Amino acid sequence: MIWCLWVPARCSCLRIGLSGEGTDAVVILEKTPFQEEKIPDLLKKPMHAELQVHNDIYCTFYLSPPPELSEIKATVVYPATEKHIQKYLRQEVHLIRETWQDYKNITLPFIQAQSFSIQWVYNILEKKAEADRIVHENPDPSNGFVLVPDLKWNQNQLDDLYLIALVHRRDIKSLRDLTAEHLPLLRNVLQEGKEAIVKRFGVPGSQLRIYLHYQPSYYHLHVHFTALGYDAPGSSVERAHLLADVIDNLAMDSMYYQKRALTFPLRADEPLFKKFQEAGKV
Template sequence: MTSTTPPEVAAHVESLIPKFHLTRLLKQDQAGRRISLLGTIDSQPAILVAERAAFATDSSHLTSFSTSLSSIKNLGANDIYSWFLASSGQFSTQPPDLKLNLIYPCTSQHEKKYAAQGLRMVTETPEIYAKYVRPFMQQKREQGRLNWVFNIIEGRTEQEDVIYREHGNEGFLLLPDLNWDRKTLSSLHLLGIVERRDIWSVRDLKKKYIEWVKHMRDKLLDSTVKLYPELERDQLKLYVHYQPTYYHFHIHIVHVSLEAGSTQATGKALGLESIIEQLEIIQGGDEAGMADVSLTYHLGEASELWEKIYLPLKDGQPVEL
């Protein structure tokens, strides 16, 4: 977009930025991508909001993107996943301003997950879950897609990152999510991963597990604020995804102010407190649970669940897994 500001006015206002003298940071938001600064210009109060510009998406810029990075520092690697910090500038002295995740080698399903696609809202009844979705989950678990999770649980990778751990059938561990830069507390993102392998998703939680889930919640919160004393328990929120990205039960622990778009939106995230409350009020014995209720969520039109299950059901066609 071409500026309509007269040249003499543009030159004047552009000269103001170098005159800005910082008083203090007011706020950091959008997962650390925007800062609001209080300061002065010529002894008059001023606020400067700085936000990282959108990535250039033309072919010439994208072709040279990976080779233009400097100060690339690996944060960790597990199976086909690696994550890094890097600087977008050419000088090694520039602080890292990019968080990179690398999936190599990736699959067609990874490509579909990360591509732009339309969304659909679906309602998964207990019957649809039992007849179609549960067998679908079983297929995915048998394809080796959980190797990176098992590497962590079995102590082969990322052990230096484990913040808290309890062993046993009701064991679990806490460690940073690969999407967090591990330094910006306002965008803190940790994962609580259970050790047991019979709980694939929220659907496997039953009334008999209520005290265990509460115990996990308390330990995850306590361990987080112990490691990061700048935080208090009520500055954290815990949720699970349904559908999750992978079928091994895990809990997301994030800063309450983290803005993470669709990953925390209705149709994707279920608050852990709400799950506990629902388990407590579900009618039935100890075996009653989240498999007995309908769940509504959104799916990408390129996702296998949509293509293989919900689209055929919508069109009255047979489902073939």
């Protein structure tokens, strides 16, 4: 049986009960971007074309491309817990304005009580998984990191370039933990990340959006590198913080992120939202 959970513009997420076992899987389907070099082929192949509208110099057609020229990326989470399933369900979203007090009284105890596994991060840092995908590493245990392509990026085109820097040290949960002590680490990520990306992929630093999420989806400090022209999910102002801004803020005031209120979006069904609701903060 298939429950369709979520169908944004070009992405689809399904809940599939595998036969007899009662074990859920989350399947996310995405149409991948065009590959520029395949387009001449695409236009040369005979295919079914249906004229939709013709007005003056404008007309629109629907084409049915051959299988080798269309591609769907399927991400499967299996076995999936209820938490994984909830993560992909479409829900009402609200902004939370979290003061430092709110962080200490509501968010931090919540994070500490969670046991969301980040084994996959440790697998990458320890080269137990994705070792062949590493684009750059600074092995320093305090100020080093590993740069890997994000699983959302198939690396076939640069338009949706997406890499993640995972820091080696395991004691920084998020933006909220950062102080001036972490400036050397953050500057390494910014500088070496840009250098590694221009070297490997030819995309200059001025065309990269380099940012942290708050709240992050996992509490091990990581930095997103996305193509500036790519409207990456989570790159909106209510969730993203430019690494260059974070560095400047910490250089101006070491305790900046232990003072400032921070805004972030939460889905109404998320447990953290309920905690803020119970505290009368929504």
